[in-house]
Amino acid sequence: MKNISVVVISVFMVLGLAGCNQAESPAKVSKNVSSAEQKASESVSDASHDAAVDNANAQSSISEEYKDRNATAAEGDYDVAIAKAKGDHKVALEKCKSLAGSAQKNCKDAADAELDRAKAAAEQKRDMAKKGS
Numbered sequence: 001m002k003n004i005s006v007v008v009i010s011v012f013m014v015l016g017l018a019g020c021n022q023a024e025s026p027a028k029v030s031k032n033v034s035s036a037e038q039k040a041s042e043s044v045s046d047a048s049h050d051a052a053v054d055n056a057n058a059q060s061s062i063s064e065e066y067k068d069r070n071a072t073a074a075e076g077d078y079d080v081a082i083a084k085a086k087g088d089h090k091v092a093l094e095k096c097k098s099l100a101g102s103a104q105k106n107c108k109d110a111a112d113a114e115l116d117r118a119k120a121a122a123e124q125k126r127d128m129a130k131k132g133s
Contacts, residue, residue, distance in 0.1 A: 023100040032094040040087020047083035051076025074129035078122050085118035 024032075054076045058069035089111055096107035 023104070024097045026098065029094065029098040032097060033091060036087070036090040036094045040084070040090055043083045043087050044080065047076075047080045051080050070132070071130050074126045077129070078126035081122035081125070082119060085115055085122065088118070089115040 051073075054072050055069075058072035092111035092114065093108060096104050096111060099107050
């Protein structure tokens with residue numbers, strides 16, 4: 001009886017581990033990718049709108065506030081770039097779900113690396129714009 005329990009537990013453990021990093025159905029991946037793309041588009045649109053409002057407010061300032069306008073524009077551009085990078089990252093992660101095992105992990109790692117690269121580029125561009133103002 002003890003051997004049967006060990007065998008049953010072993011089978012459930014193997015089945016449980018087999019479920020990790022399994023590829024999802026193409027239909028589910030497609031739906032998730034579409035949802036992520038829509039959310040990313042909405043985030044970029046919202047960030048663009050907010051940046052346009054901020055820029056319009058900053059541009060109404062007079063000459064002494066010229067630097068503030070440029071800093072505000074740099075921040076707005078940064079916000080848009082970050083929103084786009086995050087949206088692209090979500091879409092990439094959803095696409096990774098169509099893969100299995102190490103290919104899925106490598107895909108997610110590449111998506112994470114691209115997000116980090118995009119964030120660093122946005123920060124550098126913002127900082128350079130602020131220094132130039």
